[in-house]
Structure formats: structure tokens, C-alpha cells
Amino acid sequence: MNPISAGDVIASPHAHGGGSVCMTMRRVMFALTPATLFGLWLFGWPAINLFVISLGSCLLFELISQLLMGKSPTLGDGSALLTGWLLALTLPPWAPWWTGVVGGFIAIVIGKQVFGGLGQNLFNPAMVARVALLVSFPVVMTQWVAPQPLGSPAAPGFVESVRITLTAPPLPDAVASASLLGHAKTEQSRGVDLVKAFASPTAPVTSPVGLRAGSLGESASLLLLAGGLYLLFVKVIGWQTPLAVLAGIAVPAAIAHGLDPTHYLGVGAHLLSGAAILGAFFIATDYVTSPNTAAGQLIFGLGVGLLTWIIRTWGGYPEGMAFAVLLMNALAPVIDRYLKPRILGRRRDGRELEPAQS
Amino acid sequence: MGFMERLIPHWGVHPDDRKRPAADAPVRRMPMPTRLYVPLLQHIGAPARPIVLVGQHVFKGQLLAEPQGMVSAAIHAPTSGTVVAIGEIVAPHPSGLPLVAVTIEADGEDRWADLVGCNDPFALDPQEIARRVAKAGVVGMGGATFPSAVKLAGGLRAKISTLIANGGECEPYLSCDDRLMRDRAADIVDGIRIVLHATGAREALVGIEDNKPEAIAAMQQVAAAFPEVRVRPVPTRYPMGSDRQLIMELTGCEVPADSRAFDVGILVHNVGTLAAVRAAIRFGQPLVSRLVTLNGGALRAPGNIEVPIGALAEEVIAFANGFKETPARLVLGGPMMGIQLPHARVPVVKSTSGILALTAAEAAGQNLRGPEPCIRCGSCVRACPVGLLPLEMARRIASADFSGAVDFGLKDCIACGCCAYVCPARIPLVQYFNHTKGELAALERAKLRAEATKKLVAARAERIERETREKAETAARRKADRDAAKKAAAAAAAAAAPSEETAA
Numbered sequence: 001m002n003p004i005s006a007g008d009v010i011a012s013p014h015a016h017g018g019g020s021v022c023m024t025m026r027r028v029m030f031a032l033t034p035a036t037l038f039g040l041w042l043f044g045w046p047a048i049n050l051f052v053i054s055l056g057s058c059l060l061f062e063l064i065s066q067l068l069m070g071k072s073p074t075l076g077d078g079s080a081l082l083t084g085w086l087l088a089l090t091l092p093p094w095a096p097w098w099t100g101v102v103g104g105f106i107a108i109v110i111g112k113q114v115f116g117g118l119g120q121n122l123f124n125p126a127m128v129a130r131v132a133l134l135v136s137f138p139v140v141m142t143q144w145v146a147p148q149p150l151g152s153p154a155a156p157g158f159v160e161s162v163r164i165t166l167t168a169p170p171l172p173d174a175v176a177s178a179s180l181l182g183h184a185k186t187e188q189s190r191g192v193d194l195v196k197a198f199a200s201p202t203a204p205v206t207s208p209v210g211l212r213a214g215s216l217g218e219s220a221s222l223l224l225l226a227g228g229l230y231l232l233f234v235k236v237i238g239w240q241t242p243l244a245v246l247a248g249i250a251v252p253a254a255i256a257h258g259l260d261p262t263h264y265l266g267v268g269a270h271l272l273s274g275a276a277i278l279g280a281f282f283i284a285t286d287y288v289t290s291p292n293t294a295a296g297q298l299i300f301g302l303g304v305g306l307l308t309w310i311i312r313t314w315g316g317y318p319e320g321m322a323f324a325v326l327l328m329n330a331l332a333p334v335i336d337r338y339l340k341p342r343i344l345g346r347r348r349d350g351r352e353l354e355p356a357q358s
Numbered sequence: 359m360g361f362m363e364r365l366i367p368h369w370g371v372h373p374d375d376r377k378r379p380a381a382d383a384p385v386r387r388m389p390m391p392t393r394l395y396v397p398l399l400q401h402i403g404a405p406a407r408p409i410v411l412v413g414q415h416v417f418k419g420q421l422l423a424e425p426q427g428m429v430s431a432a433i434h435a436p437t438s439g440t441v442v443a444i445g446e447i448v449a450p451h452p453s454g455l456p457l458v459a460v461t462i463e464a465d466g467e468d469r470w471a472d473l474v475g476c477n478d479p480f481a482l483d484p485q486e487i488a489r490r491v492a493k494a495g496v497v498g499m500g501g502a503t504f505p506s507a508v509k510l511a512g513g514l515r516a517k518i519s520t521l522i523a524n525g526g527e528c529e530p531y532l533s534c535d536d537r538l539m540r541d542r543a544a545d546i547v548d549g550i551r552i553v554l555h556a557t558g559a560r561e562a563l564v565g566i567e568d569n570k571p572e573a574i575a576a577m578q579q580v581a582a583a584f585p586e587v588r589v590r591p592v593p594t595r596y597p598m599g600s601d602r603q604l605i606m607e608l609t610g611c612e613v614p615a616d617s618r619a620f621d622v623g624i625l626v627h628n629v630g631t632l633a634a635v636r637a638a639i640r641f642g643q644p645l646v647s648r649l650v651t652l653n654g655g656a657l658r659a660p661g662n663i664e665v666p667i668g669a670l671a672e673e674v675i676a677f678a679n680g681f682k683e684t685p686a687r688l689v690l691g692g693p694m695m696g697i698q699l700p701h702a703r704v705p706v707v708k709s710t711s712g713i714l715a716l717t718a719a720e721a722a723g724q725n726l727r728g729p730e731p732c733i734r735c736g737s738c739v740r741a742c743p744v745g746l747l748p749l750e751m752a753r754r755i756a757s758a759d760f761s762g763a764v765d766f767g768l769k770d771c772i773a774c775g776c777c778a779y780v781c782p783a784r785i786p787l788v789q790y791f792n793h794t795k796g797e798l799a800a801l802e803r804a805k806l807r808a809e810a811t812k813k814l815v816a817a818r819a820e821r822i823e824r825e826t827r828e829k830a831e832t833a834a835r836r837k838a839d840r841d842a843a844k845k846a847a848a849a850a851a852a853a854a855a856p857s858e859e860t861a862a
């Protein structure tokens with residue numbers, strides 16, 4: 001008897017590199033883990049609550065929308081989990097429970113499923129949610145707390161944290177803090193120049209380690225960088241996007257700061273505060289919403305970086321990464337259309353090469 | 359893979375090559391099976407036309423079928439014996455469509471026909487070499503199966519300057535070319551020099567992937583005596599052995615998309631083909647056997663085996679002690695571009711470089727629950743050696759927009775499989791592309807047929823019209839004739855009448 005059943009013929013190749021969507025997502029989450037753990041430690045139980053709520057909401061909304069549309073659920077691919085994760089990292093660490101839920105709804109249902117699900121969305125779902133929340137609830141979304149590490153005397157206990165998450169009481173002065181970018185913006189709008197604004201001992205500082213006020217998961221720049229380098233190493237992302245984003249922020253920052261330090265923040269302040277590193281390695285690199293070619297990614301990244309710097313410097317909001325990403329998301333299809341790779345043996349316009357005698 | 363390779367993306371992929379231990383095992387020669395099934399179409403082009411009769415006795419190397427048409431190749435008897443059938447068998451092709459073959463029952467003597475060799479090939483006229491290669495039925499043995507003589511003649515006409523001996527063998531698992539270069543380097547170099555003479559090319563570059571150090575050393579040793587033959591190791595990266603990619607790597611020359619290699623002065627021959635050319639010229643031996651790699655986790659004794667053309671894959675596997683475990687998939691050729699065999703009762707042909715019996719773990723690839731949606735990761739774009747956008751082509755094909763896929767370069771796709779190999783969503787991209795190319799070819803044929811039919815219909819209509827017209831004309835003429843005759847008669851009668859009257 002022949003051992004092979006004459007079933008459907010399977011096309012070549014008869015080998016596979018072994019990658020999978022789920023593994024890719026897992027690697028990104030793995031890369032985010034150190035910075036996330038740091039953020040959760042730094043901001044304590046309220047942050048942990050918010051993190052759990054964001055992830056849970058995204059999973060739930062993904063499940064509900066897929067069931068409503070009669071699709072078989074694909075929670076296992078990890079994409080909804082990752083969206084929830086990224087969303088949580090960009091929220092103020094002590095934000096109330098409903099920011100996670102509303103954010104999850106916007107990200108998954110409006111940002112992704114109405115476009116047709118995984119791979120079909122034009123905009124980065126987590127950024128759609130973050131921007132929608134920021135525009136609708138500007139006060140809640142800019143309420144930063146000074147680091148309250150777990151175990152430190154001032155840190156709220158679990159029971160206290162539930163109250164904070166559920167009722168979002170006004171923050172006591174000892175806890176409330178400005179982010180560096182927020183501080184710069186406020187002081188400048190009061191007419192204080194930046195050199196003076198940062199001369200005061202209470203002014204926010206940059207901290208590569210991440211002991212600073214800011215969104216839940218954006219502060220630990222070095223840990224985020226390490227995660228990003230890991231993603232580069234395992235080839236989940238290419239170097240083009242992150243490098244271009246950072247350059248897009250750093251180059252104009254360096255020039256402007258060099259010309260006029262009283263009005264423009266320096267490179268360090270730009271890169272080590274706000275969502276620069278998180279955005280460069282984890283958000284602008286989102287496959288679905290960024291270009292597919294190396295050249296396209298360079299342009300896309302530069303655009304994100306530059307827009308971020310512009311919005312931070314002259315815009316109405318202290319942080320501009322989310323807006324910049326969304327704006328460039330909209331351009332990604334155009335970039336892809338104009339920067340197709342050259343086909344072997346053809347010119348860029350698709351015509352045949354002239355034969356060159358060797 | 360070096361650090362720089364990580365930094366600067368290159369086309370292609372680095373599959374696990376799994377060539378050893380099969381590549382290191384000495385070549386085994388398979389005993390002659392009792393029956394051989396020799397297909398008449400083992401090459402690109404028109405099938406050969408059989409010239410033997412059922413019941414006829416043939417010698418090994420005797421012509422069974424002669425080429426017909428411009429692109430075709432002769433087929434010879436792989437052993438001496440009796441022709442017992444000329445008819446359809448299951449073809450080594452995924453369609454499972456039958457193919458016409460000559461079935462020979464071996465007489466066990468394996469007696470060669472009278473062969474005409476040549477002691478000094480370099481004294482032969484180049485055109486005579488191409489003629490003799492044609493007579494020996496040599497075709498590209500790397501998989502393309504293009505008749506070699508046609509290529510030689512083309513190369514001579516195009517005045518090529520460089521011959522590339524393709525020893526890339528970039529497909530994982532396969533090692534028949536590796537083995538051939540290690541064991542018969544002198545034959546290959548001799549073949550190279552014969553082809554240089556036959557085409558007028560000045561130099562030969564032997565491209566060998568650097569995962570075959572023994573083959574490189576063996577070839578270098580022989581080639582050292584001939585300055586016109588240079589051995590050039592190339593980085594191991596699939597599909598380095600693909601013609602255009604190898605040409606690019608070795609010469610920096612980019613073959614225009616719709617042209618052939620000889621338009622840029624280059625001719626590429628697989629090393630196995632070069633050895634076959636040499637046997638054809640030196641000894642007059644036609645191509646009746648070849649080296650086949652038997653490999654895969656389901657086999658007991660992987661290795662390279664000298665197999666007569668027409669032996670069944672089943673018999674080759676049995677000769678190598680059969681299966682260790684039930685294979686999940688049988689593949690003819692390499693894992694990247696080979697075709698799945700529905701069963702092993704298919705004959706080895708001139709292009710059969712390997713027979714693979716893969717275990718479930720090795721053949722893993724397709725997602726059991728079907729492909730996931732494309733996450734636009736761009737892996738396929740980076741992997742494609744041609745510079746295509748597989749994800750965009752697949753998206754067009756999924757929405758039945760075939761012309762959209764063509765606009766994205768579908769026709770330049772070489773079906774190498776890099777894109778599907780790396781796709782994390784495990785979308786069967788090559789299947790999409792091949793299917794669409796098939797559909798487009800069918801459409802094209804249908805269009806041609808429709809045009810031909812239209813022409814025929816038009817011609818028929820015209821003929822009918824012409825005939826009716828002619829008939830009408832004839833009828834009119836006849837009528838006119840008749841009328842004229844009548845008139846004449848009447849006139850005559852009238853003329854006669856008065857006289858009659860007068861007569862009356």
C-alpha cells in the first residue's frame with residue numbers, strides 16, 4: 001500500500017521559516033515587558049489596575065466584535081492583547097478605569113474591526129484611542145503623577161488603588177506632577193524662558209532610568225531601548241523606522257536648541273521624555289500602518305519624528321507623537337505607492353532595462 | 359549570517375540547508391529495475407516523437423524518440439531490453455495528468471548501442487558540438503530542462519563572452535551537484551572547456567555556494583590548470599542558484615526582465631549538464647541516467663544515487679532501504695520549488711534532482727486552520743529576490759483582480775517561494791501566484807482560440823458569401839447565356855419567320 005494519501009496537492013515551498021503572527025506579537029510583548037514592569041512598579045497599584053483593564057477591554061471588544069460579525073475569534077494571535085498593552089503604556093498611570101475601557105473600545109472596534117480586522121486598518125489602533133481620549137478628556141489625560149514606587153511609604157495600597165482607579169479623586173499636590181514636556185509648554189505660555197523654567201529645583205528632570213513623571217510605560221527609556229534593540233536583533237523590526245524617527249526629532253531639536261536654548265528644548269530632553277523611544281521602536285514600527293519598503297520606512301520615520309518635534313515645539317499639546325503617527329499613517333499608502341522596490345531587470349517605471357554587454 | 363547581512367537587508371532567505379549527512383555519503387549505483395518508464399516529454403518544448411515499435415528490442419542509449427519542433431529533445435533507452443508499451447503513465451507532475459511514455463522491459467544485459475565519441479572535441483566545429491549534444495538529448499539538469507543544444511547554438515549566435523557553470527545548488531536538502539563536483543570535478547571542467555569551445559566564450563565562472571567547501575576545493579584543484587576557468591564561491595543564500603541571481607552575484611550584470619542571459623553575453627549551464635555534455639561529446643553517451651539526491655527525515659538511508667531515467671521513485675526509495683517512518687509529504691526536487699508527489703509511482707526524469715520524503719515536522723508550513731490575515735509585516739518584500747511586492751499581488755489576487763496583480767509584476771515572479779517561506783501568516787503565496795499565472799495563460803489561450811475561431815468564422819462567412827456570389831453570378835451568367843440564346847433563337851426564328859411566311 002502506498003503510505004501517501006492522494007489528498008489535495010500542496011504547492012511549494014514545502015518548508016517554512018517557522019515564524020507566525022502569534023510569535024511576532026509575543027516577541028513585541030516580550031520586548032515591552034521590562035519597561036512595563038518598571039512602569040507598574042514606578043506608579044504602583046493604580047497603574048496595575050489600569051494596565052489590566054486596558055488589556056482586558058481590548059480582548060473583550062475583539063471577542064465581541066468578531067462574534068457579532070460571525071467570524072471565528074482570533075484572540076490567540078495576540079494582536080488585541082498587544083494593542084491593549086500599547087494603549088495602557090500611553091495612558092497617564094493613575095487614569096480612571098473608564099479610560100481603559102473607552103480606549104479599548106475605540107482602539108479595537110473603531111480603530112481596527114470596522115476597517116475589516118487585523119491587517120486592514122489604516123491607523124494605529126492604540127494611537128487612535130489615545131488621541132481620541134486626549135482630545136475628548138484633556139484634563140484626565142494630562143494628569144501626571146510623580147513616581148510612587150511600590151513599597152515606598154507614599155505609595156497607595158491595593159485597596160486605596162481600587163478607589164483611585166474607580167473614582168479618580170483629584171490628585172493631592174504631593175502626588176501631582178508635571179511631565180517635562182508639559183512643564184516646558186506651560187512655562188513658555190507664561191512667558192518664562194526654558195533656561196529659567198528648568199533652573200528651578202522642582203522642575204521635572206530627564207532620567208534615562210525612568211524615574212520621572214509621564215505615561216505609564218514611556219519613562220524607562222533605557223529599558224525601552226533595550227527592548228527595541230532586541231526586536232531589531234530578532235528582525236521583528238528593521239532599523240529604518242526607529243532610526244528615522246529619532247533622527248527626525250533629534251536633528252531639528254539640536255539645530256533649534258543650538259540657535260536658541262531659551263525657546264527650544266535640547267536633544268536629550270526630547271529623546272528622553274515623552275514617548276520618543278516607545279514611539280520610535282514600538283509604535284511607528286507597527287506593520288499594518290507603516291510602509292513596507294526600507295526606503296518608505298525611512299521617509300515615514302522621518303515624518304513621524306519631524307512632526308512630533310513640530311507639534312511639541314509649536315503645537316497646542318505638549319506631546320505630539322500620537323498625532324504624528326496618525327498623520328503619517330494616513331500617508332503610508334501613498335508612500336508605498338510611490339516607493340515600490342525596483343523589479344530585477346526593470347527600471348523604476350516598470351520598463352525593461354537596456355541590455356548591457358558584460 | 360554575518361553582522362553586515364543583518365544590517366543591510368538582502369534578497370533571499372536562509373533556510374536550514376539539511377544537506378548533510380546525505381551529501382557526505384558516497385554515491386550508490388542503483389541496480390537496473392526490470393521495467394523503465396521513459397516519458398516523451400522531459401524538457402521544455404514539444405514532446406519527442408517515438409520512433410520505436412512495441413515489441414522491438416533496443417540497446418542502451420538507442421534513440422527511442424526524436425525531437426520535433428524547434429525546442430525539443432531526443433529520448434534514449436536507459437537500458438537494453440524490449441519496448442513493451444507506448445502509452446500513458448502517471449506523470450511526475452502535480453496535476454497527476456497522464457503523460458505518454460515508452461515502457462521498456464530490461465533484458466538484464468544493459469548492453470550499450472554503438473556510440474560515436476570523439477578524442478579531441480576541441481577540433482570539432484562548434485556547430486557540430488551542438489548537433490552532437492542535441493543527438494544525446496541533453497537538457498538543463500538543474501530543473502529548467504531547457505534543451506542544451508538549443509542554448510549552445512543560441513550562445514554561439516549571440517557571441518557570448520562568459521559561461522557560468524552553476525554549482526549553486528541553493529535548494530536545501532539537495533546535494534547531487536555537490537557530490538558531482540566532489541567526485542567528478544575533472545569531468546565538469548572538461549565539459550566547461552568543451553562548452554567554451556562550442557560557444558566561443560572567453561572565460562568560465564563556476565559559482566558554488568560557500569556551504570560546499572569540499573566541492574569548491576575539488577573544483578579549484580582541477581580548474582587551477584586552466585586559467586580560463588575560475589571557481590568563485592558565492593554566499594549561501596536561497597535562491598542564489600537561480601540564473602539571474604547568480605549572474606548578478608558573479609558578474610554584477612543585471613539581465614533585463616524580458617531578455618535572456620545571452621542578451622548580456624552570458625550563458626548559464628548547471629554543472630550536471632556540463633558533465634552530461636562532456637559524456638555526450640567524448641563518448642557519444644546520451645543522457646540516460648542521473649544523480650538523484652534521496653533525502654528527508656522519513657528515509658532510512660539518505661544519500662545520492664545514480665538512477666537510470668525511467669526508474670520509479672518507489673524503487674529508488676526501496677533501494678535505499680525504504681522509509682523509517684511514514685512520510686508526511688513526498689516531494690520531487692527541492693523543498694522550496696519542488697512539486698508534491700501524490701505517490702511514489704512516478705518515474706525519475708532528466709530533471710529529477712531529488713526525491714524527498716519529509717516528516718510532518720519538516721513539511722510544516724501551511725497553517726492547519728488556514729492562513730491568517732496578512733499583517734503587512736513586509737517580510738515577503740524583503741525576501742523577494744526579484745523585488746516584487748508579494749503582499750500586494752496576493753491582495754489583488756484574493757479579490758480576483760488579476761490584472762492588478764500583473765501590474766504589481768506577477769509575470770516577473772520566479773516562483774522561488776522565498777515569500778511564502780517567511781510569511782508569518784503562512785499565506786500560500788506561491789500557490790496564489792502559480793494559480794493566477796495558470797489562469798492568465800488559460801485566458802490568453804482562450805483569447806487566441808477565440809480569435810482563431812473568429813477568423814475561421816469570418817473566413818467561412820466570406821467563403822459562403824463568395825460561393826453564393828459566385829453561384830449567383832454563374833446563375834446570372836447562365837441565365838444571360840440562356841436569354842441570349844433564346845433571343846438569338848427568337849431573332850433567328852423572327853428572321854426565319856418572314857421567309858416562312860413568305861414561304862407559307
Ligand code: SF4
Pocket residue numbers: 741742743744745746748770771772773774775776777778787788791
Ligand atoms: S515566489 Fe515570486 S513573489 Fe515570491 S519571493 Fe519568489 S519571485 Fe518573489
Ligand code: SF4
Pocket residue numbers: 731732733734735736737738739748749752777780781782783784785
Ligand atoms: S510576509 Fe505574509 S503577512 Fe507579511 S506582508 Fe507578506 S504576505 Fe503579509
